C-alpha cells in the first residue's frame with residue numbers, strides 16, 4: 001500500500017532500522033512514538049547538566065557552551081580561614097562516557113577569574 005516514492009526521506013542521523021520501522025506504524029502509533037521521544041528528550045536534558053555545588057561551594061555562573069559547560073565557582077573552607085571565600089575559579093565541565101556505561105562529569109580547572117560581578 002505504501003508507495004516508496006511518496007515516503008518522506010528520514011533526516012540524517014535517524015538510524016535506518018528505526019526509519020524503516022517508523023514507516024510501518026499507524027498514525028496513532030506514530031503519535032505515541034513522538035510523545036515517548038519527547039519524554040526521552042526531556043529526560044536527557046534533565047540529566048545532562050547535573051552541576052550542583054558541593055559543600056562549601058558556591059556556583060556563581062554556569063554557561064552552556066558547545067560541548068561543555070563553563071562554570072565559575074568559589075569555595076569556603078574552614079571557619080576562621082582569612083582568605084575565604086576562595087576563587088572564583090573557572091572550570092570547563094564536560095560530560096564523558098564511562099567505558100562501563102553511563103556518564104560522569106569531568107571538571108577541568110582553567111584558572112582564577114576576577115569577581116567583577118560581585
Ligand SMILES: [Zn+2]
Nearest residue numbers: 077081083084
Ligand atoms: Zn578558606
